[in-house]
Amino acid sequence: MTDDVRNIRTALDAVAHHWQPHRLTSVNDYDVKVAKLHGEFVWHSHPDTDELFLVVEGTLTIQLRDRDVVLGPSDVFVVPRGVEHCPRADDEVSIVLVEPRGTVNTGDAGGDRTEPLRELP
Template identity: 55%
Template sequence: MTTDSAINLRNQLAKFSEHWSPRVVAEMNDYQFKLAKLRGEFVWHAHEDTDEVFIVVEGEMTLEFRDRSVQLAAGEMYVVPRGVEHRPVAARECCVMLVEPRGTVNTGDAGGAYTAPNDVWV
């Protein structure tokens, strides 16, 4: 999808309120940029076939790994390597942009109740 105007991330974030429910805002080749609102503790999971990028737009979050954790605040990003188990956690609502290949499922190999519909545009 191409548009004639810039994609304003805060304006797009204002269009939905559900947590752990990524919304696509842009596509680049076979990759998607997705906005998501996080609050609480997600499920442990890994993406076997791809790295996954987190860019924090608003708030703070933690990426927990089995052996460490990484703190992220607005204006910070992190690349979760493929195959590495991780769990996003946010004490208060945190808004992020994810970058990953089209078709990447939010719960990766874990499945379960947090699995969101894929390819939903904001």
Template identity: 50%
Template sequence: MTAINLADKLSTFTAHWSPRIVGSFNGHDLMVVKVLGEFVWHDHPETDDFFMVLSGELTIDLPDGAVTLKPGEVFVVPKGVQHRPRAAVETHLLLIEPAGTPNTGDPATAATKVRI
């Protein structure tokens, strides 16, 4: 067993909106992702959506407004709530979700998650 260095894991790829699995616990994937620009509006009918900003700044658009997160801040989108993450600058995130959860809410359009 070894510690997971998130900065080291983030340095291994450049693609945006393509989560990388760095660990797991209790049936959940721990993932890092680089984001820039806007993602699609979507929801997750069966699970909440956890976001933690490691660097940069993330805005999560919601039906009734938006939440902006800075490094060290966390936000959980409740299951079934439409949302759209977006970032004006490259932003690095830690995501935690049940293994196999599609990032778009739809397996047909979701990014393939790679373990690194």
């Protein structure tokens, strides 16, 4: 990753498909990713790491087994390691994610919704 200035909105404009994470930059052993979400994802967990969600635009519901967490623009929520969750976006949502390098978007669930991390131009 270069030491150039990156713009979150410009990066999100380059994201063409929902649920495809793109690396914005890296900090130590963590990736800062941007993504656009729409619809319901898959129930999954990340057994070895927390996952930080920051909503840029829209409303994101992070479904947990015991409650729903609703995030709007500028809201941040951390899903603790090992906690099963399922993100849902009734309308398009733009987000920033922070998680250790190599974290797979579907966590322990795998399956056809698993996407490789893409690089931004």
